[in-house]
Amino acid sequence: xxxxxxxxxxxxxxxxxxxxxxxxxxxxxxxxxxxxxxxxxxxxxxxxxxxxxxxxxxxxxxxxxxxxxxxxxxxxxxxxxxxxxxxxxxxxxxxxxxxxxxxxxxxxxxxxxxxxxxxxxxxxxxxxxxxxxxxxxxxxxxxxxxxxxxxxxxxxxxxxxxxxxxxxxxxxxxxxxxxxxxxxxxxxxxxxxxxxxxxxxxxxxxxxxxxxxxxxxxxxxxxxxxxxxxxxxxxxxxxxxxxxxxxxxxxxxxxxxxxxxxxxxxx
Numbered sequence: 001x002x003x004x005x006x007x008x009x010x011x012x013x014x015x016x017x018x019x020x021x022x023x024x025x026x027x028x029x030x031x032x033x034x035x036x037x038x039x040x041x042x043x044x045x046x047x048x049x050x051x052x053x054x055x056x057x058x059x060x061x062x063x064x065x066x067x068x069x070x071x072x073x074x075x076x077x078x079x080x081x082x083x084x085x086x087x088x089x090x091x092x093x094x095x096x097x098x099x100x101x102x103x104x105x106x107x108x109x110x111x112x113x114x115x116x117x118x119x120x121x122x123x124x125x126x127x128x129x130x131x132x133x134x135x136x137x138x139x140x141x142x143x144x145x146x147x148x149x150x151x152x153x154x155x156x157x158x159x160x161x162x163x164x165x166x167x168x169x170x171x172x173x174x175x176x177x178x179x180x181x182x183x184x185x186x187x188x189x190x191x192x193x194x195x196x197x198x199x200x201x202x203x204x205x206x207x208x209x210x211x212x213x214x215x216x217x218x219x220x221x222x223x224x225x226x227x228x229x230x231x232x233x234x235x236x237x238x239x240x241x242x243x244x245x246x247x248x249x250x251x252x253x254x255x256x257x258x259x260x261x262x263x264x265x266x267x
Contacts (some may be wrong), residue, residue, distance in 0.1 A: 102160040
């Protein structure tokens with residue numbers, strides 16, 4: 001279990017995250033929702049320890065993550081993979097090499113410095129690409145791919161870390177609807193097929209209700225909602241989204257389950 005208690009992050013006088021406490025069950029798919037600037041990204045970055053909390057604690061399976069340093073911190077980041085909005089791939093490198101960078105924490109220091117990959121590492125990376133119909137692009141430069149393809153490469157890179165938790169920070173923010181569905185289906189498949197816990201920051205309430213089994217709503221750095229999608233009321237949406245609430249709730253009310261959801265969940 002991932003346990004967060006009293007987590008707070010200040011930047012000078014500004015408080016980005018204020019006294020957040022959550023317990024994330026293993027194997028759950030949790031959507032963190034709210035407007036831009038609500039503290040969603042800062043929360044995920046603190047969990048991954050890309051940003052240190054001002055106060056509070058993060059624990060995983062009883063271990064204090066917020067106190068980790070050096071090699072122990074690198075091991076935590078291996079087991080808590082991060083997927084970014086901007087993909088964070090090396091465009092001039094091919095797809096397979098980008099995915100293999102997710103194996104760095106499993107390689108010896110010398111092999112990681114020289115980018116020497118074992119046959120086992122290559123097999124793991126190719127198997128991950130095959131899971132998402134990307135193996136045929138293994139030798140292609142990443143900067144020649146579409147945004148949706150690049151994000152699926154980033155997901156494969158996270159998967160080959162063999163993580164317990166994946167943190168996805170607005171993974172579909174810059175994608176069109178077709179690629180949005182492909183990326184969200186890929187995350188759902190990882191969650192259901194491999195049992196990996198997913199925390200996914202989403203601005204879209206419609207997507208959050210489609211894919212997530214639990215929603216955590218943030219506003220002004222605080223958690224104002226924590227329940228199932230079915231319990232998200234119009235008043236809570238208004239608190240989360242302000243003037244955008246009417247439009248967001250109308251889109252959610254018109255929502256129909258995506259065709260790929262059942263197939264992905266059953267995979």
